[in-house]
Each structure stands twice: as structure tokens, then as C-alpha cells.
Amino acid sequence: MTSKLSTIEIATLILLALASVAILAVPQFAGLSLQLDLSIIFVYAILALSMGFMWGQVGMMSFGQTVFFGIGGYSYAIFALNTGDTTTAMLLAVLLPMIVAALLGYFIIYGGINDIYFAVITMVATIALEKAVRATSDPRIKIGDVKLQGQNGISALPDLKVPWNPSETLFVTEVYYLIFIAMLLVTAGYSLLLRARIGRVLVGIRENEQRVALLGYDPRRYKLLIFIISGGVAGLAGGLYAVWGNFVAPEMMNLNSSASVVINVLVGGKASLLGPLVGTGIVQSLTSWLGSAGVGQVNLVLGLILIAAVQIFPQGVVPMISAICKWCLGHLASVAQPSRRTSTSMTGEKQ
Amino acid sequence: MTALLETRELTRRFGGVTAIDNVNFAVDHKELRCLIGSNGAGKSTFFKMLTAQMPPSSGRIIFDNRDITDLEPSEISRLGIGIKNQVPDVLDGMSVEENIWLAARSRAGKDGALSVVEDTLALLDLKTRRKELVGNLAHGQRQWVEFGMVIALAPKLALLDEPTAGMTAAETTRTAELIAELNKTMAVIVVEHDMHFIRRLNAFVTVFHQGCILAEGPMHKIMENEEVKNVYLGRDAA
Amino acid sequence: MYDAIIFLYQVVFSISLFILISTGLAVIFGMMKVINLAQGEFIMLGAYFALLGEVMGLPFILSALLAMIGVGLFGVLVERLLIRFLYGRLTDTLLATWGLSLLMIGAVTTFLGPQVAGVSVETGRIAVGELYSVSVYNLYIILVAFAALASCWALWRYTRFGMIARAVMANPGMTSALGVDCHKYYMLTFGIGSALSGLAGAMLAPIVGTQPTMGGLYVAQAFVSVITGGELPFLGTLLAGGLFGTTNGVLSYAYSQVIGEIGVFLIAIVLLRFLPHGMTSQKGRAQ
Numbered sequence: 001m002t003s004k005l006s007t008i009e010i011a012t013l014i015l016l017a018l019a020s021v022a023i024l025a026v027p028q029f030a031g032l033s034l035q036l037d038l039s040i041i042f043v044y045a046i047l048a049l050s051m052g053f054m055w056g057q058v059g060m061m062s063f064g065q066t067v068f069f070g071i072g073g074y075s076y077a078i079f080a081l082n083t084g085d086t087t088t089a090m091l092l093a094v095l096l097p098m099i100v101a102a103l104l105g106y107f108i109i110y111g112g113i114n115d116i117y118f119a120v121i122t123m124v125a126t127i128a129l130e131k132a133v134r135a136t137s138d139p140r141i142k143i144g145d146v147k148l149q150g151q152n153g154i155s156a157l158p159d160l161k162v163p164w165n166p167s168e169t170l171f172v173t174e175v176y177y178l179i180f181i182a183m184l185l186v187t188a189g190y191s192l193l194l195r196a197r198i199g200r201v202l203v204g205i206r207e208n209e210q211r212v213a214l215l216g217y218d219p220r221r222y223k224l225l226i227f228i229i230s231g232g233v234a235g236l237a238g239g240l241y242a243v244w245g246n247f248v249a250p251e252m253m254n255l256n257s258s259a260s261v262v263i264n265v266l267v268g269g270k271a272s273l274l275g276p277l278v279g280t281g282i283v284q285s286l287t288s289w290l291g292s293a294g295v296g297q298v299n300l301v302l303g304l305i306l307i308a309a310v311q312i313f314p315q316g317v318v319p320m321i322s323a324i325c326k327w328c329l330g331h332l333a334s335v336a337q338p339s340r341r342t343s344t345s346m347t348g349e350k351q
Numbered sequence: 352m353t354a355l356l357e358t359r360e361l362t363r364r365f366g367g368v369t370a371i372d373n374v375n376f377a378v379d380h381k382e383l384r385c386l387i388g389s390n391g392a393g394k395s396t397f398f399k400m401l402t403a404q405m406p407p408s409s410g411r412i413i414f415d416n417r418d419i420t421d422l423e424p425s426e427i428s429r430l431g432i433g434i435k436n437q438v439p440d441v442l443d444g445m446s447v448e449e450n451i452w453l454a455a456r457s458r459a460g461k462d463g464a465l466s467v468v469e470d471t472l473a474l475l476d477l478k479t480r481r482k483e484l485v486g487n488l489a490h491g492q493r494q495w496v497e498f499g500m501v502i503a504l505a506p507k508l509a510l511l512d513e514p515t516a517g518m519t520a521a522e523t524t525r526t527a528e529l530i531a532e533l534n535k536t537m538a539v540i541v542v543e544h545d546m547h548f549i550r551r552l553n554a555f556v557t558v559f560h561q562g563c564i565l566a567e568g569p570m571h572k573i574m575e576n577e578e579v580k581n582v583y584l585g586r587d588a589a
Numbered sequence: 590m591y592d593a594i595i596f597l598y599q600v601v602f603s604i605s606l607f608i609l610i611s612t613g614l615a616v617i618f619g620m621m622k623v624i625n626l627a628q629g630e631f632i633m634l635g636a637y638f639a640l641l642g643e644v645m646g647l648p649f650i651l652s653a654l655l656a657m658i659g660v661g662l663f664g665v666l667v668e669r670l671l672i673r674f675l676y677g678r679l680t681d682t683l684l685a686t687w688g689l690s691l692l693m694i695g696a697v698t699t700f701l702g703p704q705v706a707g708v709s710v711e712t713g714r715i716a717v718g719e720l721y722s723v724s725v726y727n728l729y730i731i732l733v734a735f736a737a738l739a740s741c742w743a744l745w746r747y748t749r750f751g752m753i754a755r756a757v758m759a760n761p762g763m764t765s766a767l768g769v770d771c772h773k774y775y776m777l778t779f780g781i782g783s784a785l786s787g788l789a790g791a792m793l794a795p796i797v798g799t800q801p802t803m804g805g806l807y808v809a810q811a812f813v814s815v816i817t818g819g820e821l822p823f824l825g826t827l828l829a830g831g832l833f834g835t836t837n838g839v840l841s842y843a844y845s846q847v848i849g850e851i852g853v854f855l856i857a858i859v860l861l862r863f864l865p866h867g868m869t870s871q872k873g874r875a876q
Contacts, residue, residue, distance in 0.1 A: 061680065104858070107858050107859065107861075107862045108858065108861075108862075110862065111858075111861050111862035111863070111865050112865040113861055113865060115679070115680075116624055116679050116680065116683060117816060117861075119680075119683060120624070120683075120812050120816065121816075121857075121858065121861070123809070124809045124812060124813055124854060124857075125854070127805060127806065127809045128809065128850065128851055128854040131806065131847060131850055131851075132847055132850075132851050135845070135846075135847040197456055200445075200449065200452075200453060200456075201453065203442075203444070203445065204442050204445065204453055206444070207442035207443060207444045207445060208440065208441065208442050208443070210404065210424070210440065211440045211441060211442060211500075212442075212453070213423070213424040213425045213428070214402060214404075214424050214425075214428050214433075214434055214440070215425075215428060215453055215454050215457050215500065215504065216425050216428035216429040216457040216458070216504070217425055217453075217457060218423060218425040218426070219425070254805075255805050256691075259687060259691060262684070262687070266684065297695065297699060298695070299691045299692070299694045299695030299698065300691070300692055300695030300696060300699065301695070302688075302691050302695075303688045303689065303690070303691030303692030303693075303694075303695055304688065304692060305688070306684055306685065306687055306688025306691065307671070307685050307688035307689065307692070308688075309684070309688075310675070310681045310684045310685045310688070311674070311685070314681070
């Protein structure tokens with residue numbers, strides 16, 4: 001069911017286009033350091049979106065997206081180091097997490113585990129996986145020729161090669177563009193998904209799962225599908241992370257990383273697609289500014305933000321901004337036409 | 352002709368309480384049936400079992416020559432049973448149009464669904480409200496939306512659990528007309544308390560009482576049945 | 590023969606560990622339905638209290654007691670300042686307690702440092718056969734774990750406090766209409782759950798040391814136990830502890846600690862697939 005874009009949506013798109021132009025122009029004016037900082041924000045934004053879409057649109061709280069983030073990163077690392085084929089490595093970074101998501105998701109979703117329990121089980125999954133990977137420090141543990149090296153992680157990963165010209169590799173600025181475009185494509189992809197029938201059914205499941213089932217859609221199938229897709233997206237973020245930093249480590253999957261994802265989504269707001277992106281920008285900037293002060297402080301602040309978000313701004317930043325903008329637009333409209341005391345909607349009803 | 356829907360020894364217990372007790376019920380293709388009974392007689396529980404919202408303790412349910420007792424709600428829906436639940440069971444955060452579209456789209460293709468939506472909106476006089484969020488509508492209108500969803504499903508059997516609850520007299524009359532219209536293409540079972548409404552439908556009646564079928568027959572016979580009068584109709588029979 | 594005894598002991602010890610770390614959460618989540626993601630940090634706090642006790646020169650028993658009281662009071666404070674605004678809001682409770690967990694880890698790291706500190710207890714070892722010996726302290730852990738669980742069960746089942754507390758949890762509106770101060774019971778229940786986790790932390794300190802991040806694995810295991818246990822909190826914890834303790838014990842013995850932990854998690858997922866409401870569930874099956 002397609003609907004024409006509203007004024008707010010058009011305005012948002014224009015703003016986004018402008019922001020994108022600005023972001024694309026950054027390498028002209030700023031050094032590599034800023035590009036690196038922004039790149040990692042985009043990576044986390046993609047990860048946040050994989051969690052935020054499921055939470056905000058479908059009502060599924062997955063606290064274990066970091067499982068797929070980690071598997072994606074490690075898949076790239078292991079395959080690329082073994083074969084040098086970075087293109088396939090990147091594809092595996094998306095595919096392998098999807099397979100794991102299918103298995104894990106089948107058991108959890110078809111087992112009827114919902115709501116809070118879903119959150120807790122997925123959280124437990126990421127804790128368990130991190131523990132498992134950290135325990136691989138024995139040098140005999142390897143996949144192919146690549147040692148997993150436990151908590152040290154795997155470093156010196158090869159740069160991403162251009163798929164159609166493998167002698168060329170992507171350097172910082174090219175990686176910056178790549179990650180940014182990936183973020184845009186993922187967002188656009190989710191947006192299209194939302195407009196398609198699948199997306200409407202998913203939103204319906206959020207609204208009233210039983211009713212959707214009574215209409216003939218098996219909710220478990222749809223939930224599993226979006227869980228798999230989100231696993232792939234998180235895996236993509238993991239692969240991009242590996243490309244960005246040329247290393248992967250179990251920290252990608254620990255409780256803190258998992259918490260960051262949730263906080264990023266909460267702060268930005270889960271109801272919109274932009275929320276997780278904006279939230280990540282805000283929180284990541286804040287924590288990297290604090291990060292120089294010490295890990296303890298980071299946890300302290302993240303903890304406070306979480307508590308505050310729950311009590312004070314549960315909807316997140318984006319809806320607040322959106323409400324302010326709507327108020328401004330409405331105000332501007334009435335200022336421009338002071339004789340019209342009431343505005344009319346498209347259906348002719350007074351508001 | 353075999354019945355469209357049949358239950359055999361259908362039973363449901365909740366701990367020590369037997370809500371549905373060995374019910375043998377049947378309804379024919381394109382039949383209109385009313386289910387009446389006092390509160391707690393088991394009507395809603397019965398409907399819930401028919402649509403797999405609740406599993407039976409024992410017994411079988413046969414629909415269109417197929418045993419549907421162990422199927423999932425979505426499978427049963429696709430086989431052709433639509434239900435309007437007692438408490439409005441709609442998608443509050445989505446528009447009227449979208450609610451009906453989701454129902455229509457589960458049966459029809461893209462274009463087919465759009466025309467079903469238009470027809471349904473027209474039938475229920477909801478065209479002016481099509482873009483509104485269902486959660487913002489009045490109770491009676493939300494009932495209409497759910498009604499519309501069932502219509503859009505084009506089921507073989509429509510289960511309507513108190514479709515006129517909270518409706519005005521005009522809306523109730525309209526509902527009776529709609530049910531008659533629906534009955535031309537599908538079987539309909541209506542649970543109701545409103546006696547005038549039931550009389551207007553002029554259908555075969557099944558009386559539930561404490562989980563059992565107390566009596567079955569045409570409306571006027573039921574009204575004269577002493578047992579039914581004692582147990583349920585009481586002074587309303589007049 | 591001694592092989593068998595040692596194996597059995599390891600399994601029982603593993604079960605005790607699960608029960609020890611889960612009992613506090615069984616009270617808070619099982620009885621109150623509050624998802625407290627900071628439960629692991631309550632355990633951590635208990636361990637640090639034991640450390641404090643040692644620094645103060647207290648005998649270990651008093652340190653453990655200190656941990657119970659200290660964390661219990663802390664729990665009451667948390668309930669009054671944070672949890673009580675969020676009753677009924679499950680997601681918000683989850684998020685807020687997650688925030689609390691991060692806060693606690695951050696605070697301890699900042700003020701006490703991230704390093705591991707040990708707590709020493711002088712108990713001895715008992716010989717088993719000629720080759721093996723078993724630490725007496727571990728036997729105390731087994732004792733305390735089962736005693737704590739049994740005491741909770743008895744408290745909630747047989748005392749007047751327990752009866753009223755159960756009534757409050759089941760139907761606070763009605764119970765307060767009967768004149769009971771529900772807030773007091775929420776506070777006390779949460780406090781007891783916290784105290785139990787504090788005790789767990791204190792008992793664990795001599796084995797694993799104290800570290801700001803030690804709570805992470807415990808909260809995972811505790812939740813898995815309580816959720817898999819199902820609706821009856823204490824029987825459920827016993828059953829789940831038994832299942833996971835045995836799994837962990839067997840797998841750790843045969844392979845390694847890590848395999849043991851992963852095995853627990855996998856069994857939990859499979860079990861929940863078939864018994865979604867846990868082992869002691871009473872819904873979903875028509876009788």
C-alpha cells in the first residue's frame with residue numbers, strides 16, 4: 001500500500017540530502033582522523049539500526065545483535081586472512097550471521113519466547129559467545145591458518161580490495177565513503193521494506209500479533225524473517241568494522257557493546273528509522289569525548305544516560321525534534337495566513 | 352450435505368472448571384446461526400477454540416472436511432474462518448485503511464486487495480475516516496473496522512462475537528443488514544445478547560448454558576422453551 | 590570408586606553454584622516479576638563487602654553477614670529510588686536496571702580500580718582416597734546454597750510474612766484494600782533478594798576474587814536458571830540449578846569450563862523451545 005509522502009517526510013528527505021552532501025564533502029576539508037571517527041560512528045549506526053528497526057517497528061527487543069556483529073567481523077577476518085579474497089569475505093560477513101540468526105531465531109521464536117524473555121535470552125547469547133571466543137587463546141585453536149587468539153582478537157586484517165580491480169585497496173577516505181553509502185543503502189532498504197507488505201505485516205505484529213495471525217499471517221515466520229535480515233545487517237556492520245580497524249576482538253560482543261547498541265537506539269528514539277542513526281551519533285560522540293578520561297567513567301555515564309532515558313525522555317531525541325519542527329511548521333503556516341483560524345486535512349475535516 | 356463446521360465432544364477445562372462440556376455443534380455452508388447464553392456460558396471460549404486462540408482439552412473440530420483441531424490460528428484463517436472478537440481486536444497504531452488492507456491483502460493480490468479495500472470502506476461508510484488511526488476512533492467505529500477486516504478476508508465462515516456491543520440503534524440496524532448481506536456468500540455465527548437484534552436476524556438459534564448446548568431451534572421455538580426461559584431469557588422474553 | 594565420588598562432588602558443587610547465584614534473582618524476578626539486570630552487580634557488591642570485612646579484620650562469617658546486610662540495605666535503597674517508579678513497566682525496569690548495572694560497574698572501577706583482589710579463607714582440605722582432596726570451603730558453599738534456598742522457600746511458604754508477601758505480589762490492589770502496606774512488602778522482598786545476592790558474592794569471593802566486572806556472567810546464568818525454572822521460583826531454581834549444574838559439571842569435567850558454560854546456554858534454549866514457560870509452568874496445558 002503506497003501513500004504519498006507528506007510535507008514532513010519531504011522536508012526530512014531534503015534535510016537528509018543536505019546532510020549527506022555535507023558528509024560526503026568532509027574529506028575535502030578535514031583530515032583522516034575525523035574521517036576515521038565518523039566512519040566508526042556510521043558502523044555503529046548500522047548496527048543500531050538493525051536493533052532499532054526490530055524494536056521500534058516489530059516490537060522485538062533483541063539485545064544480542066552484537067552476536068551477529070561479532071560473527072560478521074570474525075567471518076571477514078578469518079576468510080580474508082586465509083584467502084586474501086576480501087570480496088567474498090565481506091559477503092560471508094553478511095551471510096554467516098544470517099545462518100546463525102536462522103538457527104537461533106528458529107528456536108527462540110518458534111518456541112514462543114517473547115518480549116522480555118526474548119531480550120534476556122538474546123543478551124545471554126551475546127555474553128556466552130563473547131566468553132567462548134575469549135577462551136580461544138590457545139594457539140592451537142585456528143580456522144584454516146588463522147588463530148583466533150582469544151581475548152587478543154585478530155589483527156592485521158587485509159584492507160578491502162576493489163572487487164573488480166583487486167590490486168587496488170580502499171584506504172581511509174574510500175572506506176569512509178563506503179561505510180557512509182552502506183549506511184544510506186541499509187536505511188533506504190529498511191524504508192522500502194517498511195512500505196512493502198512484509199513491512200506492514202511486521203508493524204501489524206507490533207500492534208496486535210494475535211489479530212495479524214487471525215488474518216492469516218503466521219507471525220513466527222515474519223519475526224524469524226526480520227530477525228534473519230537484522231542479523232545480516234548487523235553482520236554487515238561487523239564486516240565494515242573489521243575493514244575500518246583492520247582488527248576484530250571479543251569486545252565486539254560483550255555486554256557493554258550490547259548495551260551501547262540499546263542506548264544508541266533509546267537516545268535517538270526507536271519509532272523512526274533515523275532515531276538509531278541520530279542516537280548513535282550523539283552517544284558515540286559523547287563517549288569518545290569521555291573515553292579519553294577512562295573506562296570507568298564511560299560506564300558511569302552510559303548507565304546514567306540509560307536511567308535518565310527511561311525516566312525522562314523515553315521516546316528519544318528524534319521524536320522531540322520532530323515535534324518541535326512540526327510545531328514550527330504549523331506556527332509558520334498560521335503566521336503566513338493569519339485569516340485561516342483552522343487548518344483542514346486532506347479529507348476536508350477540520351482539525 | 353456435510354456440515355461446514357462441526358465440533359465433536361469439544362471440551363475445555365480450566366483447572367476445576369469445565370467451561371465447554373462435550374459440545375457437539377454443527378453449522379452448514381452459508382447458514383446464519385445465533386449463539387446465545389448468559390455470561391459465562393462459554394460462547395467466547397467456544398469461538399476462541401474454533402480459531403485456535405485456545406487449545407481444547409479434548410474433542411475435535413472439523414472444518415470443510417478437515418480436522419483443524421491442532422492447527423495454528425494463521426492456518427485456520429487461511430482455510431476460511433474469520434473472527435470478530437468480543438473486545439475490539441484491531442491494529443490501533445495503523446489507519447482504518449491499512450487495517451482492512453492487511454486483511455484483504457492476505458487473500459488477494461496487490462490490485463485485488465485495493466479494490467476489496469474500496470468496496471469494504473464503502474460498505475461500512477468508513478471512507479471519510481480511512482486515514483485515521485484506529486486507536487483514535489470511538490468504540491462503535493472500532494467494531495466496524497474489525498467487522499470490515501472480517502469482510503475483507505472473504506471467509507467461508509464468519510464468527511462475530513457481540514458485533515453490536517456499544518453500538519447505537521441505527522448502527523445495530525445497519526449491522527443486521529450487513530450480516531444478511533454477508534450471509535449470501537458465507538456462513539455466519541453471531542453471538543449476541545440483544546434480543547431485538549437476534550429477532551431481526553431471524554436465524555436458527557443455539558443456546559449455550561454452563562458449557563453445554565441447552566437447546567437448538569428456530570427463534571420462536573427457543574423463545575417458548577421453558578428451560579431456556581428459566582435459565583436465560585427470564586423476563587426479557589416479553 | 591574415588592573417581593566417582595569426586596565426579597559426584599563436582600556436579601553437586603556446580604549445582605550449588607547455580608543455586609547460590611540464582612536465589613536472589615528468584616526472589617526478585619520470580620516473586621516480584623522485576624527484571625533486575627543489576628543482580629550480577631549485587632553479587633559483585635557482596636564480594637567487595639567480603640573484601641572490606643577482611644580488610645577490617647573480621648572473621649569470614651561476619652564478613653559474609655556484613656555483605657548480606659550491606660547489599661540488602663543497598664537493595665532497599667535501589668527499590669525506593671528507582672524500581673518503585675517502574676512497577677508494571679517491564680521494559681523500562683529492564684533498561685533502568687541495566688543502567689544501574691553499568692553505573693555500579695563504572696563507580697566501582699573508578700573508585701576502587703579495575704584490578705582483581707583476593708579474599709582468603711582458612712579452611713582446609715579433606716582427603717578423598719589417596720589421590721584426591723576436596724576443599725572444605727567448597728563444602729560450605731554447598732551447604733549455604735541449599736540452606737539459603739530452603740530458607741527462602743520456608744519463609745515464603747510457612748510464615749505470616751511470606752503469606753502476606755505472596756498476596757501482595759499476586760494482587761496488590763486487593764491486598765492494600767485489606768489494609769496491608771504493599772510498599773513495605775515490595776521494599777522488604779527486594780531487600781531480601783538483594784541480601785541473598787550479597788551473600789552469594791561474599792561466598793564466591795574467596796574462590797574467584799573480586800573484580801568490578803564479575804557480575805556479567807552471573808547475571809546471565811541466574812536469568813537462564815530463573816526463566817527456565819518457571820513459575821514456581823524456588824522449586825524452579827532447584828530444578829534448573831540441578832539441570833544446569835549437572836550439565837556444566839559434566840561438560841567441564843569432560844572438556845572445559847567454557848564448553849560447560851556454552852552447553853548450559855544451549856540446553857536452556859532447547860528446553861525453552863519445548864517448555865516455553867519453564868519447567869514448573871502451569872499454563873498452556875489444558876487439563
